[in-house]
Amino acid sequence: MLISTLLYSVLIPGVIAFAIALVGRRTELAIATAIFAATIAGSWSVVGRPELVPDDISRWLGHIALLGAIAALASSVFRASERRVWAVRVIAALGVSYLVLRPILAHRWGMPTGLLVVAGAAVTVIVYGGALDQVLRRTSPRVGITVALVSMATSAATVAASGSLTIAQIGGGAAAGVGAVWVLALVRPAAAPSLAYVLAPVSWAVVAIGMLYASMPWHVAVLALSAPLVACLGLFAPRTGLRAAIPVGLALAIAGASVRLAITPPPVEEEAEYGY
């Protein structure tokens, strides 16, 4: 039963994303839509039909993907103006961090501290998305999309090891969407810069939910989110035959370290003292 659930949450989103990206001729809009659709399909297969304003945090990943898709569309419209593109990024990052933090803002931090937490979280979304964007733009399509796939899969795998299969499966759906784009890129490479706009919010949200709502330790979260940042280091490598593989190798190393750290059992807590 669990295996079939996993297959549904990965296979169906993958097939949907593949069809959308293929029919849409892998335009920026088609790829953004493909990832959004994969996330929605993954979410639908795990937590049921999407709702307009759901209560539980696990039902908001589809909305976050939609926000990312809208940001991708807006940035392609405002492509000529760097300032407007940045404005879109900032608004999208603030929106994503607010959606993830909203259910616990009041009772965990209160106001106005909560707003500062949202702003701080938004900065990490921008950094994560920016790193992914740089890898996608400054490497070959195959390398860039592979790093994106590794980053998303790392987020899903670490949250699975940290106690939330629901969030992990929805993240797996999004990863399947990237996987479909990756397969297409293998056959006929084409740049997919818009991928970062949709994937970064979803991938970041998966890890953030794992840390804030499940039992993912903060250092695992930081390591998991560092995958595209560390991959960026490969951009500074000297131009040799191996240069293309370095970002992928670095991202894979971070992925392995994150999952390894996530599955390491925590230290045993001491029992509380007994009293009458």
Next chain:
Amino acid sequence: MIKSSYSLVLALALAACSKDQPKDAPKTETPKPQTADTTGSGSGDKTVAPGPKSTVGTYELDPSHSSVNFKIKHFDVSYTFGRFNKVTGSFTIDADPAKSKIAIEIDPSSVYTADKKRDDHLKSPDFFNVAQYPKATFTSTEIKAVGADYQVTGDLEIHGTKKSVSTTFQFVGSGPHPMVPGQQLIGFIGELAIKRTEFGMTNMVGAAGDDVQLTISIEGAKK
């Protein structure tokens, strides 16, 4: 020979001590608590029932001796048991049962099933989502006396979803605390069957059953 001499001296010393005790010294005998039989359905014969005069009052729940326990099916083949270790609240027993009330607050993050990994999973958004829903509550809306027990209808809120439920709180026992002079204790136990999906916990229903049997065991100390 030496051993028997020591025994004789010890016996004489003890006898002397008992004679020295003043006649008006307070009794140190541990009082026996009143108890109910636990074999019946809850309204059967009680050896001693808590009369209104002796038990009327407001009680604070003793978190160390109160718990909410649950059992749930695993893959439809066996039962897994667990409990919430942090339970707080209070209840009032009034001479008029209709005026009695109970309010219990459960900390879902105190869930304990003797498996740290499973406890962490239960706290995650897959089940209780304790970060988003940091407390569960039971608040009475109607109470009727049934013999020594109480038929309680109330609002049970778990995972942010509130539902009206009914249970019989069976009287377990009452009496003075043997170690805290002047403190009056009373205990009840109630059982309740719920469906977790009705409270929005819809994930992994095949692995962990939908039907959950709750046992609410409370001990209160009179304020």
